[in-house]
Amino acid sequence: MTNDNKQTKISLSGVYKSFGNNHVLNGIDLSVNKGKSLVVIGGSGSGKSVMLKTVLGLIKPDKGVIKVDGQEVNNISNKEQDNLMRKFGMLFQGGALFDSLLVWENIAFALMQKGKMSKSDAYDLAIEKLRAVGLKSDVATRYPAELSGGMQKRVSLARAIAEDPEIIFFDEPTTGLDPIMADVINDLIVKCTKDLGATTLTITHDMASAKKIADNVAMIFEGKIIWHDSVDKIENSGNEYVDQFINGRATGPIEMQL
Amino acid sequence: MSIKEKTKFNPITWVLDVCEAIGTTITAFLGGIGRIAIFAGKAIYHSFTPPFYPALIMRQIINIGYYSLPVVGLTALFTGMVLALQSYTGFSRFNAESAVATVVVLSITRELAPVLAGLMVAGRIGASIAAEIATMRVTEQIDALVTLSTNPFKYLIAPRIIAGVLMLPALVFVGDIIGVFGGYLVSVYSLDFRPENYIHKTWEFLEYDDVMSGLIKASVFGFIVTLMGCYSGFNSGRGAQGVGAATTNAVVSSSILILIFNYVLTQVFFS
Numbered sequence: 001m002t003n004d005n006k007q008t009k010i011s012l013s014g015v016y017k018s019f020g021n022n023h024v025l026n027g028i029d030l031s032v033n034k035g036k037s038l039v040v041i042g043g044s045g046s047g048k049s050v051m052l053k054t055v056l057g058l059i060k061p062d063k064g065v066i067k068v069d070g071q072e073v074n075n076i077s078n079k080e081q082d083n084l085m086r087k088f089g090m091l092f093q094g095g096a097l098f099d100s101l102l103v104w105e106n107i108a109f110a111l112m113q114k115g116k117m118s119k120s121d122a123y124d125l126a127i128e129k130l131r132a133v134g135l136k137s138d139v140a141t142r143y144p145a146e147l148s149g150g151m152q153k154r155v156s157l158a159r160a161i162a163e164d165p166e167i168i169f170f171d172e173p174t175t176g177l178d179p180i181m182a183d184v185i186n187d188l189i190v191k192c193t194k195d196l197g198a199t200t201l202t203i204t205h206d207m208a209s210a211k212k213i214a215d216n217v218a219m220i221f222e223g224k225i226i227w228h229d230s231v232d233k234i235e236n237s238g239n240e241y242v243d244q245f246i247n248g249r250a251t252g253p254i255e256m257q258l
Numbered sequence: 259m260s261i262k263e264k265t266k267f268n269p270i271t272w273v274l275d276v277c278e279a280i281g282t283t284i285t286a287f288l289g290g291i292g293r294i295a296i297f298a299g300k301a302i303y304h305s306f307t308p309p310f311y312p313a314l315i316m317r318q319i320i321n322i323g324y325y326s327l328p329v330v331g332l333t334a335l336f337t338g339m340v341l342a343l344q345s346y347t348g349f350s351r352f353n354a355e356s357a358v359a360t361v362v363v364l365s366i367t368r369e370l371a372p373v374l375a376g377l378m379v380a381g382r383i384g385a386s387i388a389a390e391i392a393t394m395r396v397t398e399q400i401d402a403l404v405t406l407s408t409n410p411f412k413y414l415i416a417p418r419i420i421a422g423v424l425m426l427p428a429l430v431f432v433g434d435i436i437g438v439f440g441g442y443l444v445s446v447y448s449l450d451f452r453p454e455n456y457i458h459k460t461w462e463f464l465e466y467d468d469v470m471s472g473l474i475k476a477s478v479f480g481f482i483v484t485l486m487g488c489y490s491g492f493n494s495g496r497g498a499q500g501v502g503a504a505t506t507n508a509v510v511s512s513s514i515l516i517l518i519f520n521y522v523l524t525q526v527f528f529s
């Protein structure tokens with residue numbers, strides 16, 4: 001068991017969450033091994049973002065146990081929460097850049113908050129991270145609102161990796177981008193996570209992206225994980241839900257709420 | 259159940275329905291008060307515990323204090339002027355014109371400057387705080403703060419509340435002076451008072467407590483406006499609609515709370 005725990009970086013067991021009558025998570029069981037990349041696929045509104053947020057402590061689950069590095073994280077103090085967050089980098093679905101701050105201040109935000117770093121060091125680090133995501137340093141002194149969607153995604157990515165986190169979550173990193181920019185982002189994600197040796201959990205409904213990033217793929221449906229295996233098996237999963245999803249068919253066991 | 263059965267009037271179910279409606283309204287109302295009180299407690303706690311963000315506090319002080327000066331100044335000026343006119347009309351009917359200066363200064367310092375400044379700031383600052391924080395909620399910027407190991411109460415809410423509590427008294431103090439000056443202008447230039455007389459009368463019955471009570475009220479109103487702005491924004495619903503509703507809630511609730519607390523504080527101070 002101890003051996004097992006060393007391997008398992010994140011685990012969710014029996015996680016439930018409802019908003020009023022909207023039962024979003026209905027007993028999620030999922031684990032990610034250290035240094036691995038798990039991609040979670042599933043339809044819009046199936047609770048993918050809510051699941052990520054329960055791990056980050058942004059949404060309190062109604063029931064269930066969530067562990068990071070073998071430590072339960074459901075009921076931790078503010079202080080422990082702050083420390084836990086240091087392990088994490090998160091790329092939000094909408095970017096979630098602070099629009100009152102310059103691009104470089106966004107990237108260096110966590111480093112400057114802790115006061116560990118002088119302003120000029122933080123600036124240099126931000127420039128370095130901008131380069132890592134393929135942006136030029138002249139972007140640094142602009143506001144997020146002045147950038148295109150693809151550039152904003154890259155800046156968010158730079159912010160997510162700024163602290164060299166052990167764990168990175170990507171919430172729909174390629175949604176809303178053109179196919180070429182999407183592929184650029186995919187490559188960046190692969191490169192950054194390889195460089196950092198990070199454990200990652202990515203949400204997407206872009207199959208090309210999933211195949212590129214994933215070691216393992218899990219599918220969420222009606223608040224449960226209905227399939228979880230290595231990415232090579234996805235074409236022959238033998239699961240009709242997965243088949244319908246990856247082939248994008250309108251007919252099948254998954255009925256869209258229209 | 260047929261439609262006929264449903265519409266038939268049954269006094270017992272009617273009474274029960276009314277009781278239920280009243281009950282749910284009251285529990286919702288008390289629940290709301292409870293949530294605001296908890297939020298206020300957290301906001302106060304985080305205002306007094308490190309880390310502090312002096313640069314952010316300074317920015318809010320400028321935003322709330324400095325940029326509200328024109329609005330509050332104009333409000334005070336015209337209120338002082340109209341007070342002089344109205345009280346002159348009244349007092350001249352029983353030859354008590356000399357009381358105009360006293361009435362102007364007491365009404366301004368004790369009531370009108372704090373209440374009107376509070377209401378103007380509720381419209382200007384409460385709305386913008388709510389809209390800004392609600393937008394941050396809706397675009398996940400508040401979630402992003404947490405994942406960057408930063409407490410939103412310390413980073414977003416405490417600076418605004420600190421600035422509100424400090425700056426409203428400053429604004430009201432300036433408003434007091436401008437309001438009295440407005441009364442002076444009208445009295446001297448249009449009602450033919452002698453300037454030195456008017457100034458003498460202004461000081462004659464003015465007490466320290468009159469000004470001080472107004473400033474304490476202002477501080478409480480500053481707390482109310484910034485707290486309700488933050489609370490509505492922080493708990494905003496989703497989407498653009500959520501932001502709109504948060505803004506309206508902030509202005510309406512803080513305006514009503516200002517009027518209620520104004521009465522309560524007056525009662526406490528002067529009875």
Ligand SMILES: Nc1ncnc2c1ncn2[C@@H]1O[C@H](COP(=O)(O)OP(=O)(O)O)[C@@H](O)[C@H]1O
Nearest residue numbers: 019022024042043044045046047048049050051
């Ligand atoms: N903060 C919230 N309050 C109420 N309902 C929410 C909240 N967050 C998400 N939901 C609901 O949970 C469901 C799943 O949302 P989400 O996880 O964002 O879906 P997705 O899988 O597309 O990321 C949706 O029906 C959404 O309306």
Ligand SMILES: [Mg+2]
Nearest residue numbers: 048049093171
């Ligand atoms: Mg989502």
